Amino acid sequence: MKTRSALTRSLLGGVAGLALLLSACGASTATTPQVVKGGTATFAEPPAAPPNYIFPLMSLQYFSVSNLGDFIDLMYRPLYWFGQNGKAQVNPSLSLAQLPIFTVNSSGDSVATVNLKKYMWSDGTAVTSRDVEFWMKLLVANKANWAAYVPGAFPDNVTSVTYPSPTQIVFTFNKTYNQNWLLYNELSQITPIPQQVWDVTAAHPSTVGNYDLTPSGAVAVYNYLTNQSKTPSTFATNPLWRVIDGPWTLQSFSNTGEAVFVPNKRYSGPIKPKLSKFIEVPYTSDTAEFNALHSGAVDYGYLPTQDLSQKAYLSKQGYSFAPWVDFGFTYFPLNFTNRTVGPIFNQLYVRQAIQEMVNQPQYIRDIFHGYAVPSYGPVPVVPANPFASPYEKSNPYPYNPTAAKTLLTSHGWAVHPNGVTTCVNPTLCGAGIKKGAGLNFSLLFASGVTTVTSEMEALQSSLSTIGIKVTLSQKPFNAVLSVATPCPSTGPNVSKCTWQMANWGGGWVYAPDYYPSGGEILAAGAGSNSGGYNDPVNNANIVATHTQLGTAAMFTYEDYVAKMLPVIFLPSADYSLSEYKSTLHGVVPQDAYLNLNPENWYFTKG
Amino acid sequence: MIGQVPLDEPMLVEPGMAPEGGEASSTGGVFRLIFEVFIENRLAVIGIGIVIFFVLFCFVGPIFYHTDQVHVNLNIENQGPSIHHLLGTNNVGYDIVGRLMAGGQTTLEVGLAAALLATTFGVLWGAVAGFVGGIVDSFMMRIVDALLSIPTLFLLLFLATIFTPSVPLLILVIAFVAWLVPARLVRGEALSLRTREYVQAVRGMGGGGARIILRHIVPNAIGTIVVNATFQVADAILLVAYLSFLGLGVPPPAANWGGSLANGVNYVFAGYWWQIWPAGICIVSTVVAFNFIGDSMRDALEVRLQRR
Structure with a gap:
């Protein structure tokens, strides 16, 4: 008994001492946040890019982060x-x-x-x-x-x-x-x-x-589900979409793209939602989003690059800053299947000339203010990974207007700075290019993002100095995505396919093709090969990455792409300069594949 | 046979009086009276001054103030006003003063051309409808009513989204929504004018409908037309600004004031006032100036308001 009693006293004394110590620690860290049960978190959707599709099996015009990582994956795992x-x-x-x-x-x-x-x-x-x-x-x-x-x-x-x-x-x-x-x-x-x-x-x-x-x-089932998925106003009410296995169920969805989620009480996964509601809010531009962020109306939004000066202000308002770097790269496709300009884009020297007029270091410095990294090939340089080859990192085509001009003149083009460079020697210009053909292109890009607009203006200006005339036009992200698909070779829609260059502003994030072998975007006939690029060597290189372990096949593939330029590479900006309320926890680290996991989030009392 | 006053010769009228019907003919006295009434309105004079200033600023200014408004220069982006750039630079390094000049050219060109086109078409539409009357009038005016029932901004956005914006397209799009007002106004005038004796006289002498409309009805509705035209210019400039502000204006490197303002607003939190205020002031000043002119023109041309 004594022993026991003594032991008991001893234990009690120890517990009392520990309690005193803990309470003392508690006093010294009086700001230890108290977790709030439930709560509503608002998340700012990318500018002018609300979700517009819910069926997980989708075609290229709906294949976006807004639809997949930010929306569908919350409901269908x-x-x-x-x-x-x-x-x-x-x-x-x-x-x-x-x-x-x-x-x-x-x-x-x-x-x-x-x-x-x-x-x-x-x-x-x-x-x-x-x-x-x-x-x-x-x-x-x-x-x-x-x-x-x-x-x-x-x-x-x-x-x-x-x-x-x-x-x-x-x-x-x-x-x-x-x-x-x-x-x-x-x-x-x-x-x-x-x-x-x-x-x-x-x-x-x-x-x-x-x-x-x-x-x-x-086919009949697919057609039916696809048609049902094209009516966003019924996303939250259509009985089809009410059966889910993800952590979140869609409570309401507005025509403007506001998605209100509540927890799926039958979610069987390991992490159950802690919030009682999660709302994705649409904005038509980054400026509109920042106005909301500035007023504190958004719990998790983004700081447009042009408003970086407001970082300190937002910090005082209780926001934390976290650049979101994704496993992807930025580019814009050229439409090789366009009957008018396709033969011109088929010429490697034309693509090289265009790439050599992209001043990536300057764009990164002056437009993105450092929140971007160069893209010289299809494999991301950051986050650090074993797949980016030394050649790709070496910038095969650095900014060089003189070299670009020489490329054109040596291939039979009469360069007219600030005008339209024309082909004067069809033999040298290349197959399918007639005498008098001009380097005169249209470029459709996504509206609502100031940095993308600045970048496209800078590129247009740069190209004009060697007589490559680019006419810019803007449409919302989803509209650009729906336009930038390969032209059909036959049928009534051939004449309707007129796009030449298109930049939806976000490039490509490797999800759900997490291994960066690029087949989805660069293999002939691939579903997301927007420009219809088709190069047998490239196709073979891609196939080799599917079977060979190690980095050799990957290096061969990416080095060839970096050299052949099936797309024009642009600096890869951080996906967003995220700002989230300091009372909202679980947001960081942000996902490299741009998936959202709001089931990890919770509020604490501020 | 009693002699007839030749239609192509001026009628004998007292100096300073408008001809009573018949084909409108110029009389220095009428214009002098209009001018005198017009310049009595101080705001109208200010308006004229502002318009002249902007025309000179936009079209003559670039001769003296050289800037590159075609090539961006990222090395000098977002700089504040200085001796080198009087109103600073924008986000891609365009000089703001030069941008205002270039943008003003587009804005004024589109505004004036759209107003001219809308007024011309609207006047003819309204004059024909009012003069012919009956089922033709009903049909033509129901078209006007139908188009008027569509919200202007919605229609403009719709059209500008379908087509790639350019200066000619902006002129056409804005004129497409602007011609409805002059059409209704002139149709009302035509309904009254067609019953006048001089119109009956022309008919009696074998004059055709086209002649009556072009030589009698339209000239006699000129007061209404001119006043409305000045407001049309102001409205057109605002519409250009709307569209450009919404990103549906002329594509870069072309500039216009609405686009410059929209671009500047992106930097409102950065404190780059020089990208916002100048473009805004240009738009407001020009629109107000044309409204001043319109008000005074109405005073000068409206018989009931004239001091005789």
Whole structure:
């Protein structure tokens, strides 16, 4: 007993001492924030780029961060989640499945076995392999409309998919692949979708069936869901979109793009939302957004570069500053399929001349005020990664107006500074270019972002000095994205496809093609190859990255792209100069793939 | 046969009096009277002065104040006023004074041309409708009513979104929404004028509708037309500013005051007042000046307000 009693006293004394010590610590850190239960957080959408699509299987004109990372992924979780504590890597804990088990079968082909975790749809049914099968069937039947489609890659290279159980899927591929690439660029593309609700071809009372199991049925289902997804005013009310498996459910959606989310009470993932409401607020310009931020109306917004002088003011108002750097690069496509200017863009020396008139260091210094890094190729230089080659980093085509002019004159063009440079020697100008043809292009760019406007004005001015006349025009982000698609080679829309150069302002973030092998944007026939670029060597280089481990194949691919300029590279600005209220926690580190995870956020008392 | 006063010869009228009907003919006395009434209005004189100032500033100024308004110069972006740049530079290094000159050219050209086009078309439309009357009048004016029922800004945004903006297009787009007011005004005048005896006389002598409209109705509605035209210029300048402010004006490197103002507003928190105030003052001054002129023109041409 004594021992026990003595021990007890001793323990009590120890606990009392510890309590005193803790209370003393508490007194010394009296500002220790108290977590607020619930609360509403507002997030500023990118300027003039509200979400406008909800069906996860989408074509190029809807394939944006605003639609995917900021909107759809909150409701429909992909099979594998990428981005972990701000790092560009797979996140096993947030994925719907265990990491795949890769093997090689007797034929020497890669096999991936995927085991689903226990996740539930909001209607109470389980997320099963049938939902993955539903996605796969729709994808295979409608791959030509899919923004992430790369001919020869997913799903073409999947020879069979079996579903041994409701929780297991086995993918067999047509050869041995680089396992990282399979996970980061193929399995990453899958989003289980609720077959028990979406396998329909018409509005209710049409019954849910197994239409997806036949190709024609899969096309009909896809067409129906696509059409339903084109009506933003019904995003929050259409019964189709009410069944979700993500942490957030859409409570309301306005025609202007304001999305109000509330927690999905049946979310089965490991991190449940702490906020009671999460609102995405649309703005037509960065100036309008900053007005709201300045007045304290936004919890998580962004500081336009032209308002950097207000950083200190915002800090006093209780905002924290955090530049958001993404795993991507910035460029604008040239339309190789345009019948008028396509033959001109097909000439490497023309593309080189244009690239040599882009003064990236100056744009970074004077337009982005340092919040950007150069892009000289398709692989991001930052965040630091093993894929960026020394050649790409070396800036193959530095700003050099003299060299650009020489390129044109040596290829049969009469350079007219501040006028229009014309072809005087068609033999030298290149195939398909007639005598008298002019370097006179139109460039459509995204409105609402001051830095993009300044950059395009600077480029226009620069190009005019060597007689490349560029007529600028602006449209909202979503409109530019819908225009910048490859022209059809036949059909009634051939004459309607008139765009020549288009810059939606954001370039490309490698998501959900997390492995930066570039197939989605630069392979011939790929769903996001906006300009319709087609180079057999490049195509082969891309395919090589799919099978070869290590960086050699990647370096070969990116060095060739950096040299051949299928797009014009621009400085990669930070995705946003984020400002978030200091009482809002869980915002940083921001995701390298630009996904939002508001389920991590919570408020404390200020 | 009783002799007829030749239609092409001036009628005998007392000096200083407008001809009573018939084809309008110039009489120095009328214009002198109008001018005298006009200059009595001090604000109108100020308005004329402002317009002359801006015309000289925009079209003659560049001869003396040389700036490059085609090539950006990022090395001198956002500089404040100095001896080298009297009103500083903007976000891509354009000199603000030079930008105002270049922008003023576009603004005034579009404003004047759109007003002229809208007035011409509107006057003819209204005169024909009013003169012909009946079902033609009803049909023509219902078109006007239908177009008037569409909010102007919405229509302008719609048109400017469909087409790539350029100076000729801006003129056409603005004229497209501006011709409706003169059409209604002149139609009202024409309804009254067509019953006048001199119009009946022309008809009796075999004069055609076109002659009556062009030589009798329109000249006799000139007061209404001129007054409205001055307001049209002011309105057109404002519409150009609206469109440009919303990013639907002429594309760079072309400039206009609305676009300059919109660009400057992006820097309101940075304190770059020189990118905001000058363009705003130019727009307001010019619009107010044309309104002053219009008010005074109305006083001078409106018979009931004239001091005889």
